Amino acid sequence: MKLFFGHPGDQPDYHAYEALQIFGLGGNMPAFVPGEQSMWLRAVDDGCGGDIVTIDIPDFDDSKELERFIYLKMSGLTGYSSPWGCLTGVRPTKIVNQLFAAGMDPGEARNELTAFYCAAEEKASLAVDTAINQRPFLDEQRADPSRIGIYVGIPFCPTRCLYCSFTSNSIEKYKKSVDPYLELLKAEMEDTAALVRKQGLKIESVYIGGGTPTSLSEEQFARFISDVVNNFVAPSPYLCEFSVEAGRPDSITAGKLASMRSAGVNRISVNPQTMNDETLRLIGRRHTAEDTLRAYGLARSSGFDNINMDIICGLPGEDEEAFSHTLDEIERLGPESVTVHTLSVKRAADLKRDEKRSMLSSAVTGAMVSMAASRLQAIGLRPYYMYRQKNMVGNHENVAYCRSGFESPYNIHIMEEDQTILACGAGSVSKRVTPGVIRRAFNVKSVEEYLARSGEMAERKRELFILK
Ligand code: SF4
Known part of the structure; x- marks a missing residue:
């Protein structure tokens, strides 16, 4: 019907x-x-x-x-009930924070989510617990709004994952563009650092994402990291987070880990998505579960003591047993944080028009989401930021769980939209947050456009600080 x-x-x-x-x-x-x-x-x-x-x-x-x-x-x-009821936004914790601000205690906020928003008990508790865990970070930001985050994007990956809708280009295909891109990115970082100084802003976090930053060669990566350090890390006495989304295990080498360690990177992501080789092949990741084990071991032996791992519920062809195997492996490795995504079939992703779409099941995805929540909390990880996206299989959410003390302030603030973020690189978005107003500046998405028009990007960020 x-x-x-x-x-x-x-x-x-x-x-x-x-x-x-x-x-x-x-x-x-x-x-x-x-x-x-x-x-x-x-x-x-x-x-x-x-x-x-x-x-x-x-x-x-x-x-x-x-x-x-x-x-x-x-x-x-x-006859359909969504697990989040009539809650439509992408940030359920924002609603919980509004309920707290209106004077509700956690029990009352939970009741409001189930009674008014018709959310399932499990989701209401998850949103309230997440809001409680991130509260100290929001309080700190309220006390000092001059704290900001920096984002730098490398829009290249070894291959394109079937479900991807980020700014990502094959590093093989764009080989000739990488050095020119890094040159212009360096100039954009220098302009942005000058803006930070001029506005008297305090850099709290630097987040390197993409794409896959570690898809660069060791030499390119070392040069790039040193540019980031010179512009944003060395001059920032307030810095508490320096994260690199290493991401694809097949791109992580001892040399790149050494560059990150000597630059002071204190959090990296090694993202398996699944520990099942057949699924990895199906979704076009072109690495194996063994590669994840190798990269994780290498990161640990290089001295990283704050490792995040991303996994996805609802991947095509996976059942609860396959997902449970991924969780077994994650538990065995013991990362400090695990970000559990629900597959989102976005417009731009190949999966939307692929026959593998018929292999998705929302009932199985729901069981995986619940399994991840209970097993990760049972080993001492707690939810600390979350968001929803459109077209998520089964209408679920993405949640990051971590051991206490290993939260990523950058991720909390970007989701809660309570902190100014200045972003560099193709496809990145800068956001200036002032009380009641969020203004955004968008960088061009394609590498070709970025190479042709990079000068405009810094100008757009400067305009964010000219109040109209
Ligand atoms: S690694 Fe991430 S950014 Fe790169 S193609 Fe896969 S999903 Fe997209």
């Missing part, structure tokens, strides 16, 4: 659309106007016509009430 809303030709209402997206119908729907007091819901049995249901919509002052109303109607009509 397909369901269609409304009046062809009406303008979409953002909140109504968001609520309908929970039911995965976004692509099929004409829009409707809540102000007209009613909407028409037509149920069509694949091509043979069907019933038309008219629903009166009361006037709502609050968009959350409208979303809840639509969620409950749709849930009644389709």
